Amino acid sequence: MTSSARPLLNRRLAEFGTTIFAEMSALALRTGSINLGQGFPDTDGPEEVREAAVRALRDGRGNQYPPGPGVPELRTAVAAHQERRYGLAHDPDTEVLVTAGATEAIAAALLALVEPGDEVVAFEPYYDSYAACIAMAGGTRVPVTLRPHENSFRLDLDELRAAVTDRTRLLLINTPHNPTGTVLTREELTAIAELAVERDLLVVTDEVYEHLVFDSAEHLPLATFPGMRERTVTIGSAGKTFSFTGWKVGWVTAAPELVTAVRSAKQYLTYVSSGPFQYAVAEALALPDSYFAAFREDMLAKRDLLSAGLATAGFKVFRPAGTYFVTTDIRPLGESDGFAFCRALPERAGVVAIPNAVFYDHREAGAPFVRFAFCKRTEVLADAAERLRKAFAR
Numbered sequence: 001m002t003s004s005a006r007p008l009l010n011r012r013l014a015e016f017g018t019t020i021f022a023e024m025s026a027l028a029l030r031t032g033s034i035n036l037g038q039g040f041p042d043t044d045g046p047e048e049v050r051e052a053a054v055r056a057l058r059d060g061r062g063n064q065y066p067p068g069p070g071v072p073e074l075r076t077a078v079a080a081h082q083e084r085r086y087g088l089a090h091d092p093d094t095e096v097l098v099t100a101g102a103t104e105a106i107a108a109a110l111l112a113l114v115e116p117g118d119e120v121v122a123f124e125p126y127y128d129s130y131a132a133c134i135a136m137a138g139g140t141r142v143p144v145t146l147r148p149h150e151n152s153f154r155l156d157l158d159e160l161r162a163a164v165t166d167r168t169r170l171l172l173i174n175t176p177h178n179p180t181g182t183v184l185t186r187e188e189l190t191a192i193a194e195l196a197v198e199r200d201l202l203v204v205t206d207e208v209y210e211h212l213v214f215d216s217a218e219h220l221p222l223a224t225f226p227g228m229r230e231r232t233v234t235i236g237s238a239g240k241t242f243s244f245t246g247w248k249v250g251w252v253t254a255a256p257e258l259v260t261a262v263r264s265a266k267q268y269l270t271y272v273s274s275g276p277f278q279y280a281v282a283e284a285l286a287l288p289d290s291y292f293a294a295f296r297e298d299m300l301a302k303r304d305l306l307s308a309g310l311a312t313a314g315f316k317v318f319r320p321a322g323t324y325f326v327t328t329d330i331r332p333l334g335e336s337d338g339f340a341f342c343r344a345l346p347e348r349a350g351v352v353a354i355p356n357a358v359f360y361d362h363r364e365a366g367a368p369f370v371r372f373a374f375c376k377r378t379e380v381l382a383d384a385a386e387r388l389r390k391a392f393a394r
């Protein structure tokens with residue numbers, strides 16, 4: 001220990017102690033609860049993709065440092081995916097960068113593009129790494145709160161416009177949005193694009209749930225909107241789409257100058273990562289449309305199963321149009337403090353969930369909301385729904 005009274009953790013990170021996920025996962029273990037807190041699947045992705053990783057490893061592909069920008073096979077596959085899905089053409093050599101998951105892509109983009117004192121506008125509730133990465137970059141975060149309207153959380157475009165100042169450097173967008181399940185509409189994205197062009201802002205857009213959109217919702221990459229291709233850093237990941245969250249393979253697609261800037265930061269974070277898995281993900285991205293359709297159908301059924309269970313138990317359910325999370329309002333249960341509710345839930349019902357307040361700067365705005373993950377086996381979700389019904393339904 002140091003002898004001075006100075007805290008060990010520096011000022012930039014002081015507010016980010018340990019995450020709620022550690023506390024809740026420990027609670028889940030201690031009480032034998034079903035853990036619907038953290039968002040990772042309880043089954044692995046396609047067998048042929050797992051086999052592709054084994055083959056790469058056995059064939060000695062990727063066991064040593066892969067190239068800094070990522071292996072050519074994966075960069076080509078990412079470019080082909082963006083072209084096939086969205087008609088977005090990218091040069092695999094200059095406009096694609098492979099990262100250690102979307103997490104590193106977010107960190108590298110912010111560290112590269114934000115100058116100390118710059119303002120970064122982002123939606124709250126935030127994905128949990130955004131606030132910490134903005135802080136590490138020395139930026140100031142400016143939240144725009146997504147607010148509940150009937151069955152979903154919506155962006156107020158006037159609030160977004162008002163949040164932009166002369167100090168704003170970039171907009172950090174996430175669609176489909178974790179934790180609310182909101183998928184931004186064409187009209188909303190058009191307005192965001194117009195604002196970015198008018199105020200000459202950079203945009204970093206986290207689209208890791210691009211393949212998980214339900215019902216009539218459609219994922220539209222921000223980079224496809226007028227004036228956005230040259231100012232947008234698009235972030236994708238294999239973790240959520242292929243159910244291999246432990247592999248940590250993500251990527252950035254952007255104009256050459258932006259990719260070069262992000263790579264400047266990335267090379268001093270991990271340098272490179274996930275060698276053999278990069279080859280496997282290249283094969284995964286080339287899977288036929290039927291894989292992506294079946295994956296979406298499966299998650300849709302899980303969404304409906306858990307949502308119905310939560311509604312029967314008495315929660316108000318915000319039907320997610322995307323992602324594998326469902327946000328609920330606990331006020332119909334006579335509760336209003338999501339933290340207290342989630343701390344008591346394992347003893348009360350044998351289920352673990354996350355209080356959305358942890359994703360807010362304005363904690364009170366998120367107080368009554370609680371998030372459940374539905375990327376779990378059907379029997380696990382059915383069991384959780386039954387436990388919640390027993391604990392709450394009258």
Ligand SMILES: *Cc1c(COP(=O)(O)O)cnc(C)c1O
Pocket residue numbers: 100101102103104127174178206208237238239240245248249250
């Ligand atoms: C899971 C998640 C990430 C992190 O993705 P990795 O590829 O596992 O690093 C980033 N953004 C959002 C919104 C997520 O839900």
